Amino acid sequence: MSASSPHDNPLEEALTEELPSSTRLDVINQRLAEAYPELSPQLKLAAGYVLEHPMDIAFQSIRKSAAAAAVTPSTLVRLAKRMGFDSYELFREVFQSAVQAGPIELSGRATHLRNLAHTQDPIFLDVGDAAFDNIGKLFTADNQARVRDAARLILDARKVAVVGFRDTFACAYHFAYVGRIAMPDIHLIRGLEGGLLTELDRFDEHDVVVAFGFEPYCAETVKALEVTGANGVRSIVVTDTLRSPLVPGAQVTFTVANATPHFFPSILSAITLIEAILAECVAFGPNHLVDNVADFETRMRRMGAYVEID
Numbered sequence: 001m002s003a004s005s006p007h008d009n010p011l012e013e014a015l016t017e018e019l020p021s022s023t024r025l026d027v028i029n030q031r032l033a034e035a036y037p038e039l040s041p042q043l044k045l046a047a048g049y050v051l052e053h054p055m056d057i058a059f060q061s062i063r064k065s066a067a068a069a070a071v072t073p074s075t076l077v078r079l080a081k082r083m084g085f086d087s088y089e090l091f092r093e094v095f096q097s098a099v100q101a102g103p104i105e106l107s108g109r110a111t112h113l114r115n116l117a118h119t120q121d122p123i124f125l126d127v128g129d130a131a132f133d134n135i136g137k138l139f140t141a142d143n144q145a146r147v148r149d150a151a152r153l154i155l156d157a158r159k160v161a162v163v164g165f166r167d168t169f170a171c172a173y174h175f176a177y178v179g180r181i182a183m184p185d186i187h188l189i190r191g192l193e194g195g196l197l198t199e200l201d202r203f204d205e206h207d208v209v210v211a212f213g214f215e216p217y218c219a220e221t222v223k224a225l226e227v228t229g230a231n232g233v234r235s236i237v238v239t240d241t242l243r244s245p246l247v248p249g250a251q252v253t254f255t256v257a258n259a260t261p262h263f264f265p266s267i268l269s270a271i272t273l274i275e276a277i278l279a280e281c282v283a284f285g286p287n288h289l290v291d292n293v294a295d296f297e298t299r300m301r302r303m304g305a306y307v308e309i310d
Helices: 021-038 041-052 054-059 062-069 073-082 088-098 107-116 123-138 141-156 166-182 196-200 219-230 268-284 288-302
Strands: 160-163 186-188 208-213 234-239 252-255
Touching (some): 021 088, 021 252, 141 234, 160 219, 166 186, 166 268
Parallel strands (some): 208 234
16 A cells, blocks of 8 residues: 555555455445546546456456456556555455455356246246346345444434435335334435425434435436435435446445346345345344334234235
């Protein structure tokens, strides 16, 4: 690492060897995401490749990574120095340390299903392959730590706003509906009839916003994060890449895989992540959260919301 002062190199303290490698990589990724809009076109290509191919950066030569990113090796060196490293090799070492704990390989199960199947129509199994792969990429040690961080933010917040429009509205709705059974101060932001700013105005530094957004990114979601950020609201972002315009300023960022043969991005990983975060909240939150769940079920049954079977 460079011997420059913290003032000259703000990442110096954040990237100390004492920190877990996954945390050091998170710092680099967050810095790259924040710097991305201001980078030159060549550095943007390099940064985009680094953000989306950490395994390749870890184990490929600089020449091979540069060729894959459509830049020169010197561009990768310049990017490493922009991140506060004396050399590309030191930059790459952070990636090599962090990717040792890889994702759980569930995609093999889908391959097994394909081998057992007797069908001339591959679409059904292609969707299954993608689903297993997306979920497998979610369950990593790094994401486990992020889930805990997200749960702590939510549990410490006075109110939680949940934002997601168009293709990710289902994610926002699911988070808000399930979450407020245990935590009544979770609020779904709908933004109907031009009321987005009015809905968001009541949230401040005591609160948290959970935002969902995949490419193409909704202008309303970006605006919601700008407004809440200006009011001091901390944010948890679920998106598809660290190049997403939702990432800058977020306290916790999840990038989830959403590949699918379907014409619309898959929300399966995002829904699964929601379940993990909310489960963490109930498991490690105060006892009254469990009481809230029991009270909700009692009220629903008393009102006849459920149909009983014999």
